[in-house]
Structures are given as C-alpha cells and as structure tokens.
Amino acid sequence: MIYYETTFPVRYYEADPMGIVHHSNYIRYFECARDEMIASWGYGVEKCAADGIVFPVVSIEMRFRASAKIGDTLRVSAQIDSMPLAKLTVKQAVYNQDGVLCAEGTVVLGFIDSRSGKLIPCPEKFRALMEQYDK
Secondary structure: OEEEEEEEEOOHHHEOOOOEEOOOHHHHHHHHHHHHHHHHOOOOHHHHHHOOEEOOEEEEEEEEOOOOEOOOEEEEEEEEOOOOOOEEEEEEEEEOOOOOEEEEEEEEEEOEEOOOOEEOOOOHHHHHHHHHHOO
C-alpha cells in the first residue's frame, strides 16, 4: 500500500458566499494530493509528460460527508492499495483540521501514450517507482 497526505488552507475563492467550500473543489483537492504524491517519487507529471505518458481521469466516485469552510486547514490523502496494470485506482479523502471527514472517494486514472494517443499498460518506470514506496 502507498499512502500520501498533504495539507493546505481553504482559499477564499474556493468557497461560496456562505463560506462553504464549493463541491467542485474537492476534485481539485484530490488532484493536488495525487500530483504531490507522484512528484514525491521524483517523477512528477511534467516528467511523465516529457516521457510521453499522460494520466487521464477515467472515473471519479465521491461522497460528501461534512462541509469544509473558509479558515479550515485541510488534510488530503491519496492511497494506492494495489499495483496498476492498465488503470491506477487511488482512494482519497479530505479531512478538516479537527479530523472530520469532509469527502471521500475513488479516482481511476488510465495511462496513455501521448504520441500515439493509445491506452498503454502501466509504464515500467512508473511501476518501479511505485514499488519503492509500497509499504
């Protein structure tokens, strides 16, 4: 299993006039944690793209549990339970500073060769890096 988490404050522009985070921002929070996780392996999305690998979102399933608000500091996690073959499944969650679960979900990413535009299996370089961080 690979587990990663990051924290950041809720920004003013992410909230509605009542100070509650708009639901669309949780997808961005998930993406921030995934991108940081991959970058922490030394193979960020920019390097992947330079190698001709892109990770389109195939599906997102999300459940909202509690509202995050302006002034909250969020903790966002990304967890990978199994090595990918053709798709990468990431379990994700957003908690506020009090540990209250605000949203949870699963994001499925595919692997595409940007030169051909075709689906490919998980690239060996990516898989090898994941194995280093698998605990």
